Amino acid sequence: MRAFVQQYYQRVIASYWFIPSLMAVGAAVLAIVLVEIDARFDIKSFGDGAFFFATQPDGARAILSAIGGSMIGVAGTVFSVTMAAVVFASGSFGPRLLTNFMNDRGNQVTLGVFVATFVYCMLVLRSVQDGSDSDVYGTMFVPDIAVFAAIILAVASIGVLIFFIHHVPSTIHISNVIAGIGKTLIRHIEANFPEPRERSAAADAVEARHWQIPACFRNESDPMAATVPYAEIACDRAGYLQVVDRQTLIEAARNADIVVRLNCRTGEFVHAGRILFHAWPSERVSDETRQKLLASIATGNERTPSDDPVFLIDELVEIAARALSPGINDPFTAITCLDWLTAAMAALAGHEFPDPLHDDDDGRLRVIDRHRSFDDYLELSFGHVRQYAASDMIAAERFLKSLAEIVPACRNDAQLAAIRFQMQAFMAPARAAHAGAALATIDAAGARLDASLRHPRGRLPPPGPAVPAAVALGTGEPAGR
Template structure:
């Protein structure tokens, strides 16, 4: 149930109806409140300033009608401009970016301000009365003009003009490719901060809570989940829990998963991660011991996930990586040929990978409140994220000299942040695979420039602390490379 609540919350956040609806309800309550205050405050309570009062009903109706009519017209224009911007961005940068624009709070608040002002004016307008209405009824016989509420409508109209000015600036700024990429890159870095703990904060936590348990809970891992088990055997000692619906896995509620495993006194090994497509029959979890896995336990385990029609960036950092790769791939396509947009994407991927290289992966062993192992999650690693980002991008960058040179420079900038030999090995694999593609896609002087940058990357990876060498001008690098390749006693 918690997974569905989180999924529904994410859908609300990415909708254009929720924030405007809330603001319209608040505006309606404000209108009723100010009308009640007007009914109880004497006419001369604030003096006789002509600016504050619109004492005639006809004038009050004219003011409210003008404000309300203009606001609903501007709201329609704002909605049309927003849809046009969304269509432009999704068509040029990729359809998956539609989620980012739907989450934009500036567009939602702008639309909500105009709708709320319209609702407020309409509710105040209906309270204006001329004297002598209703015959002998004393309530309608008295003229009533809600002066304070009308003054509030004027303030809302002035505020709406300010919001309109903001919106005019916000829309072109929001669809600027540098801002689009920066928004995705910032979200990716934030996601990685949540997924991979900071080593400094982890060290502080260990000092405060004491040393970890022996062997880091590995002694609690069931033997059937170890490396010595033959996975090709026709029978396995654990139960397989399969999906009962189709869609992209958006939410995995680990707390619900741990509680379900604890209630059944089992150990669950996750066989899925957010972002994958599941369908009925696909194995999501392995549960041990199998004799305790009843239909109720299976239902409780499956209830910890939520699926949807599209991927969501909420728990899926790879989705944000894919968005950057998609923008870069489109920019490097022959029809667009924009290597500098691809360079911007690679810069943000470099920032994310350098941040990731200096951190330890999250602990895949999850325990309950009693310290008992309950869930074994799929491990995350720097090499996987490097393949998802630069590995998926290399086929596009390898055929463009500008993008290829910057691709190798990005790998060079990531190297000093690495702390483990396996991370350096992952960077070497990316270098070897990329140069294999570059040597087939480039030739002549372009290939020589890329070869020079590749040698610089190799030197950085071979350095004891992976220090980036001092920059050398591109022309001089190529000259050195050509001179090194010529036989002794010859001239260029």
């Protein structure tokens, strides 16, 4: 149940109706409160300034009608401009970026301000009475404080409109779009990956609980242990996996006294019949347990960035791939994507990866998670850009330089080996696509990366004579052979 609550919450905060609706309700409450204050207190107690007074009912109605009518018109214009900007951005940068624009708080608040001002003016307008027989009380009533508040809201709306005029072109600027995705990705890494100082403690904890992992779930299990039966829980719906509620998984596993291994990750497409969970021992897995385990996931029609960092990586890769396509040929946009991918991978290399083992309150192993390694993230980012960057000299040089900038952040030989693999996989298509001076530039960048990988501390070598570009990386043979 919690998975569906989390999913619905993510949908609500990404919608265009939630914040404007809240602001409209707040405006309605404010109108009622201020009208009641006007009805119960003497306006003279607030001073004798004429600026507070609307003088006559006709004047108050004219002010409120003008403000309310203009606000609803501007709200329609704001919505139209927003939709035009969203269509342009999604068509130019990729349809998956529509999620980012839907999450933009500036657009939501702008629309909410104009709608709220309109609602406020309409409710206050209803309370204005000129003392005619058609009025409810038959006496003249002008809510001076409420009308003055409407003027303040109108002035504030003008300020919001000025902000919106600046915000829309700023939002669809490609550098800001890429920066928004990159910053979100880095925040996700910092929030979900432990700090390096926790490395030893986390490693000791995993090692101490390793004995609790069933033999059938161990990668190093012997053939006989691997034959231990375990239950397979298949999916009962189709869609992209948006939420995995691990707390519900732990509770369900504890109630059934089983160990559950995830066979899926958020962002993956699942369908009816796909195995999502493995549970051991199989004889303790009842139909009720299966339903509880399936209740820990929520699926949808699209991927979301809330619990899926790969979705953010894919967005940067998509923008880079579009920029390097023959029809666009914009290597500098691709370089911007590589810069933010570099920052994200450096942050990832500098953090410890989450513990895949989850215990219950009694310290017993209940859930084995399925996490990606640094190699996986590097392949999903730089590996997926590799074929596009290799065809352009400017992007190719920056690709190798970006890998070199990740090297100092690496904390072990496995991470350095992953970078070396990306370098070697990149050089073959890059050499096949270039010749002459362009190839010499790429080989020089590759030689600098190779030198930084060979340095004992994984840092760039000190300034000195340039490494000959004609020397192939790690082979001692002339480039191009």
